[in-house]
Amino acid sequence: MLKDLGRAAVCRHHDDEALKHSNSLLPFRSIIPALESSHALAHAIKIAPTMGKDKVLLVNLSGAATRI
Numbered sequence: 857m858l859k860d861l862g863r864a865a866v867c868r869h870h871d872d873e874a875l876k877h878s879n880s881l882l883p884f885r886s887i888i889p890a891l892e893s894s895h896a897l898a899h900a901i902k903i904a905p906t907m908g909k910d911k912v913l914l915v916n917l918s919g920a921a922t923r924i
Contacts, residue, residue: 877901889919922923 858864874894880901889897893916900915905914 867899869895871895874898887917887919889917893919894918 859866862921874891874897877898878889878891878894880897896915897917900913904913
């Protein structure tokens with residue numbers, strides 16, 4: 857429904873690309889995202905530089921929090 861309304865986009869990333877970005881949150885908040893969330897994170901990292909500074913990018917994550 858959100859895609860049809862133009863409020864969401866459907867995209868694809870290979871698992872290797874998603875896994876490359878999966879540990880990018882670990883140093884900041886000790887978060888290890890699930891593989892599915894890592895796909896969203898990979899896309900967010902890809903499109904963020906193309907967005908205006910007045911835009912907000914929200915990524916919903918699932919996974920595990922760990923203490924380092």
